[in-house]
Amino acid sequence: MRREIPLAITIFVGFLLIFSVFFPPVEDLGENFSLFFDIIAVFAFFLGGGNLVRIHGKKLLKRKPDWAFSIVTLVGFFLMLAAGLFKIGNPGDISSNVTAEGSLFAIMYDNIFKPLGATMYALLAFFVASASYRAFRAKNREATILLSAAFVILLGSTPLGALLTSWMPDSLSILEIPNLAVWILSSPNLAGQRAIIIGIGLGVVSMSLRLILGVERSYLGDEGA
């Protein structure tokens, strides 16, 4: 029974949502179910948040390596939680907006949370450089094609690309690098994108059916408890 009931729920809900799109009176069932999902996710956060506190609490108590960082995590977690829950420093009373200007929550969000996120995001600039180096080594035929296409697109977006081929006669204007870049984006790139997207559509259909029919059921855990 520990597996049969969940499987029955999956089959019922799965087929219900598939068929709902063909019957206007129940067409917005999907939206309702998305709402249910959000509610379940809120409850589930107690499990996630609890797990975070438990792991870092254990690390701190047992003085495991790098335990000091756990203090930072726990202080950050509880401070932000308290700032939001008790509306610390909010200009209005407890009913005011949690992100109201001047509140501790807003101050922490704007001055700690956002810059830290932006810092991680900024790392991308460096990783793009190292990934480009790796991609541009052209170790085999496929990589060479990738490199060539990327090179034309990059060059086509810079003044240098236009300058290099500006001498071409009008009859060959298609071969000017900026035009070639546009053509690559609108033709072969589009073809590849379409093949990938159609494949994804079919892959989703197949995997969803496997899940609904119970062919894939590992997410339901073991047979026992």
Added chain:
Amino acid sequence: MLWVGATLGFLMLLRLIPKIGWISRWPLSFIVGCTAGLYLINYFSSNMMRQVQDTIMPLFGAWLADPTTGQTAFSAFPAYDVVGNVVVAVGTFAGLVYFFFSKEHKGAFGATARVGIFFLMITFGASFGYTVMSRMSLLIGRIDFLFGDWLGMIR
């Protein structure tokens, strides 16, 4: 109806009680059923049907109405568009051949699959180049801010 979501959410918390923790699989299976059902039909419609329909197009020309006279006449596409159309149709077809799982990539089928890989690599290269450019623009914007607005070194 919100009580259904709240009940399922509550069942999720039963994980905290080991003896009846298995009940939390009910909301989990509800979510999996929802996601599978919703995605199945949405992706099928937007990814498969829509893309196939968009690929169905004339290659060489079309009957178009003359804006001044209102009469329709055959108008051949420029060579640039004809090549582009052929490439889109052939590339999409070959790309799909590459994704075939139940047939060995050998002979003519294998050759078509290799053409498919060719198109996929161009797609990856184009996306790569495009994203690198946009990331570089971001970087230039930040450098401009740091050395211009902030430090006043660039005017």
Added chain:
Amino acid sequence: MTKHQRKDRHSRVGPATLLITVSVFFTASLSLAQSEPTVSDSVPVDSQAVASIAPVTSLIVEDFKYDDGEKLLLSWIPSIDDVPEVGRITGYEVYRITDGGEPEKIGDLVAGKNSYEDDGLSRESQYQYYVVALSDGGSAMSVMTAPSSPEREWINFGRTNLFLVALIIGGAIIFFIGSARRGKKLFVRKIAGLEAVDEAIGRATEMGRPILFIPGIRDMDDVQTLAALTILGRVAEQVANYDVQIRMPVSRSLVMTAARETIKAGFQTAGRPDAYNDDMVNYVTDEQFGYVAAVDGVMVREKPATVFLLGAFFAESLILAETGNSVGAIQIAGTARPAQLPFFVAACDFTLIGEELFAASAYLSGEPKALGSLKGQDVGKGIAMAAILIGVASATLAELTGWGAMTSLLEIMKGLFSSQ
């Protein structure tokens, strides 16, 4: 068939109805103008300007087809003074009268518009509409439509084609799952990225380092996360067989719960339920870059031998893949987000491209039922390829030769694959 699948109803304004409506309207507006000035206030009719610009004509109200009875669709022929170059008409206002009550302005439209969709209506009420054309000097009002109500349709016949094609492809998948279950041998070609999974797990065993499994940054309501979890089930079996450590920091609480169940099931299938422990999976944060920082930290500190990046990834794809690369891990990545695929191709050893991500768990399991589903989705690809071939050929020939048969074939193909 028009874009909105409209259907004509009795409310189309015929000459007789028009005459009656106009006279009733004028009588009503005259009496209202004397006793109840609110209507003329809400409908800015300037008697001078009425003569100077023409109102919209042929105002039609239709039921929006294939809905639950919540929408009406208005369309009209724009005012003859609505000429872009001249610019006399500055816009249109749409008014609604519910159950004979007060007129209510429901829409402000720019010049050139000739339709309006009124949503959120009730099947129990009667609605009448009129449109006011506006110019700088004044306004001109159209006739009012006859009372009409939205209707509920029980079946969406506009999606018959979607139903048919989905039924054929879904049916093929179910058929091949069934025939594989009955013992029919099915061939599936090798997929390099998946062939490498065993080797990658073996490598972790030899090096005595953990395996890191990242299921993307989306929740359980994303099918890519589900795909990642189905693959995790197969990987977990191998992890238990090889007795190697697995680490799985996640960015969603529900994913944490589902991943624990999945790994537990994998360990049980491998006959080693005792080796499972909940700490293999831990929740970090829902925040995108906070999660990335934590995962990068795990990579740099623990130097995993193998990294799986499978699921929905966004800008963080490259940060994770490059960090994994820098610590010398074998990386197997896969996503259905085309924009992130190039970065995985550049920075990882093996990449599962789109559809391969969804096929992976079936392939890794080697179970006939699961492999049957792959054969079924190939039928879908065959249909897509045939449709592209026939569609492109018929479109090209129809335009070149004008053959009626080709035009009909093209219409059929386009109709069959129209999506809404």
